[in-house]
Structure formats: C-alpha cells, structure tokens
Amino acid sequence: MSDADLQRAAEEAFTFEVNKHLKRNYFALLMHGVFGMTGFRLLQAPTFLPAYLYVLSSSPTAVGLVLAAQHIGSTLASLPGGNMISHRKKVVPIFMWVGGAMRVAVLGIAVAGFGVTGLTLFGFKVPSFLPDETVALWTIGLCLLLFGSFNGMQSVAFQFTVSKLIPVAVRGRLMGFRNFFAGIVAAAVAYMGGGYFIEHNVLGNGYATTFFLAFVLTAIGLLGLKQIREPEPPNVQAPAPLMQRLRDLPRQTRTPGFRRYLVGSTLASLAIAAAPFYILHVKQELNASGEVLGGYGLGVLTISFMLLPTFVAPIWGMLGDRFGNSWTFAASIAIWGVFLLILLIAPTSLFSLAIVFSGLGVGIGGLQIAGQNLLLEFGSRDDQPMMIALASMVASAMFAAGPILGGALAEATSYTVMFLVAIVIKGVAVWVILGNVRRRKLV
Numbered sequence: 146m147s148d149a150d151l152q153r154a155a156e157e158a159f160t161f162e163v164n165k166h167l168k169r170n171y172f173a174l175l176m177h178g179v180f181g182m183t184g185f186r187l188l189q190a191p192t193f194l195p196a197y198l199y200v201l202s203s204s205p206t207a208v209g210l211v212l213a214a215q216h217i218g219s220t221l222a223s224l225p226g227g228n229m230i231s232h233r234k235k236v237v238p239i240f241m242w243v244g245g246a247m248r249v250a251v252l253g254i255a256v257a258g259f260g261v262t263g264l265t266l267f268g269f270k271v272p273s274f275l276p277d278e279t280v281a282l283w284t285i286g287l288c289l290l291l292f293g294s295f296n297g298m299q300s301v302a303f304q305f306t307v308s309k310l311i312p313v314a315v316r317g318r319l320m321g322f323r324n325f326f327a328g329i330v331a332a333a334v335a336y337m338g339g340g341y342f343i344e345h346n347v348l349g350n351g352y353a354t355t356f357f358l359a360f361v362l363t364a365i366g367l368l369g370l371k372q373i374r375e376p377e378p379p380n381v382q383a384p385a386p387l388m389q390r391l392r393d394l395p396r397q398t399r400t401p402g403f404r405r406y407l408v409g410s411t412l413a414s415l416a417i418a419a420a421p422f423y424i425l426h427v428k429q430e431l432n433a434s435g436e437v438l439g440g441y442g443l444g445v446l447t448i449s450f451m452l453l454p455t456f457v458a459p460i461w462g463m464l465g466d467r468f469g470n471s472w473t474f475a476a477s478i479a480i481w482g483v484f485l486l487i488l489l490i491a492p493t494s495l496f497s498l499a500i501v502f503s504g505l506g507v508g509i510g511g512l513q514i515a516g517q518n519l520l521l522e523f524g525s526r527d528d529q530p531m532m533i534a535l536a537s538m539v540a541s542a543m544f545a546a547g548p549i550l551g552g553a554l555a556e557a558t559s560y561t562v563m564f565l566v567a568i569v570i571k572g573v574a575v576w577v578i579l580g581n582v583r584r585r586k587l588v
Contacts, residue, residue: 155379162376163310170310171319173372178323181244181366183331184359187338188251192447195421196428197258197352198285201278205425209552211286212421216544218293219300223541225387226298227534230305231527232384234377237370240302243295244367250292251360257284258353265349297541301534308521308529310375316521317470320514321462328455328510334358335447343443390531397532402580403523407536409578410516412570413478414543417509419551419567423488426560427498442495449499454510461511462518470519475575477515481508482571485564 188194198208226243230236260275275281311319338358343351398404424446465473484504524532554563 159376159379163312166374166376167311170373170375171315173369174307174311174319175323175326176369176372177366179326179330179366180362180369182323182327183334184248184251184361184363184366186327186331186451187334187355187359187362187447188254190335190447190450192424192443192450193335193338193343193352193355194254196424196443198282199425199428200352201261201282201285205422205555206549206552207282208421208425209548209550211282211289212548213545214286215289215293215296216541216548218290218295219297219541220293220538220545222294222297223301223534223538224391224531226301226537227530228385228387228390229298230302231390231530235375236302236306236309237373237375240299240306241367241370243299243302244370247292247295247299248360248363248367250288250295251356251363253288253291254285255353255357255360257281257288258350258356259348260284262350262353264353270349293541297537300537301530304517304521304533304537305530306373306375307517309378310373315466316518317462317465317514318459319462320517321459324458324462324510324514325455328451328458330362332448332452332455334362335451336444338444338447341444394531394535397524397528397535400523400528400532403532405577405580406519406523407539409474409574410520410536411539411543412574412577413474413512413516414540415547416478416567416570416574417512417544417547419485419547419563420505420509421548422551422555422560422563423502423505425555426488426564445495445499446502449502450506452506453503454506457507458510458514461514465515465518470515470522471578473511474515474519474578477508477511478571478575478578479508481505481512482568484508485568485571489561489564 195208195212198211199205202208202211230239233239257275258281259271259273261273261278261281263273264271275284307316307319338351338355341347341351342354342358345351348354398407424443427446461473461477464476481504484501484507487504488501520533520536521529523529551563551567554566
C-alpha cells in the first residue's frame, strides 16, 4: 500500500472516530457553553463590571485602562497558546488546565470586591482587608490581566477543538444553541445579580457577589469537558520553537480570503471595544431615571442584552450554515451599528433602553457566532492553531486598545463622538468582510 493510500486510510479512520463520538462531543461542548458562557457573560456584559469599576474610580479613562488589562493579557498569550497545542494530538487536557486557571482569576475579582467592603455572611461580618478603592481597582486589573492571558490560550484551544470534533456543516448550529441555552440561564442570573444581589447589597457587596456567582457557574461548565472523547488525528506538526512558527505566519496569511477576514475582524473588534461605555453613556449623558441607574435597572439592561440574542443565536447559526458566515458576519455588524445609532437618539426610559440593548446584543451575538465559524473555514488542520492564534491576538490587541482610546476620546469629547467613530469603523468592516463571500463559501 502506498503512502498516499495509508494517509487516506488514516484520515478515513479519524473521520469515523469523529462521527462516532459526534453526539457525545456535541452535547459536552453544549453543556460547557451553558454554564461556562453564563458565568463569563456576567463578567463581560457591558453593564456590571464597567459600572462597578466606575463606582471605584469615577473615571471613564480608568475604566478603560482596567478593562484593557484583560485584552493585553490575551494579546500576549494567543500565539504562545497556538504553538502550545499545534503539535499535540490531544488538546482537551490543555483546554481543561487553562480553563481552570481562568476561573481562579474570576474568583480573584470577587475577592477583590469583598476586600474593599468586607463580607457579611449569616450576620457575621468579615472586615475589609484592602486599604481603599484604588487598591481594589489595581487588584481587579491584575486579575483581568491573568484572566485574559489564560483566555487567550483557551480561546485558541477551544476553537481548534471545535474544528477537530465538529464537522463544518453543523458548527453554526452548535455555536447558536450554545449561545441560546447559555443566554437563557445568563438572563435569569443577570436579573438575580442586578435585581437582588446589587439592589440589596447581598453579602455586603452585591457586585462582588455577582462575580462570585460567575465563578461558580464557570467552574460547573468546566466539568462538561470531561465528557469529551477526542480522537487523535493521523498526524500533527513536529514540536517547534515559537519563533519558527512565527516565521511561517506570512505564508498562512496568504491563504485565500484569510487576510481580508483578518482585517474585517480587526476592525469589528476595535468597534466592539466601545461596548463597556454604553452603560456609562446611559448614566452620564442621557439623564436617565433613577430606576435605570440602580441595581434593578442594571439587571434589566443586562437581561435585555442577553435574552433576545439568546433566541436569535440559533437562527444566526443556521443562517451561517445555509448562506455562509461572511453574510451573517456583515449582517450582524449592520444590526449592531443601527442600534448603536438609535442609542444616540437618547431614549431615557428603562423600557426603551431595554429595546436598544436587546438590538445591540443581537448584533454583537451574531458577530461572535459568525466570526468564530468563519475563522475555522480557513487553512489546513496543521495551520489552524497558529492562524486561530493570530486572529485571536490581533482581536485582543484591538480589545485592549479600544477601551483605552475610547475612554480617552469620551473624556476629551463625549460618548456620542466615540460611538459615531465606532459606527464608521463598523461600516468599513462590513465592506471588507463582504469580499470573502465570493472567495470562500460553505459547502
């Protein structure tokens, strides 16, 4: 039997194993998403954490700097993460280890909150152990830096795992239903976080209690990965130093359509970095009512940002499977831009703001689903770890720069100016990414 026949037989055996465990792996990744994404959404929603950081600092620039720490860590860790898995036949063990470290960082954010206010449990008060809000702010920034570093590695491992275990024809539905079920749970938890934990200052610090709940949920989600059955591919790249992998990146960026995807994704990531300032715009420039500014209002707006996108997420996935992810990528950015423009018209009631945040969530949620799936269409199995890592690194760099630039721009001018700049960037991203429609099509 020739080498080509042996290679073909090995690929067929690998495909057989993928299909054999497809239902089990599909369900495991779904369960991982339901709880893991729920917890991370509480932390990364453009409501709770930005609002708490503003409580600690009273400065949009400080909020932007602290939030940027997460993405600085992710930027630094993405390419080493890609190199770490590119030569391994089993990726899920790395996924588990890095995911556990991410969750410890989330716990640190909750502890920092309690550290500045103390903790009240069953009538017993644990005194504060951080001297002031500034130290708490720096501590949260450090935790976000560590969280981002491990997230940069995990993001590459997760996307590569999906590309190995889930055939391209059903990936959109998996991502859609992960977002669907996670969104339902997250909406309920967000209501509890805002309407109960923050409104009633549960355990002495409602924000910290919400972040602790995020830690618990993400820890449960990590257990779902233990159910995965990961077949070994017939061959992988030989281990190589990171610099050698980096020297190969120019060749990989010449993959048809990938460079255009990289530019469009980079622009979209820069625009999405304005999201944490939506709630600060509501608080400072819209003269919103008291119910919007309290814990109950934060809970309602967080639910709005999550709930409708939850029901739309499977539709985004199925549309991507049917028409191609370039189209859904562009459509989601367009919807997102329209609702950001509506936010500038200054709706001030909780009901009208809830509608706007729902539209923003639909656009951003669709962008995340389409962007992940579109990225996995490029490159061979050997090239994908570093291509995914490169895309993740560039996006994270924009996420890091965006809050800093956005916060400074908002402080120098206004949130309105910052959002108008973001809308222009979105328009350019749509124009760039639609060039992939003719270059790359789902089959």
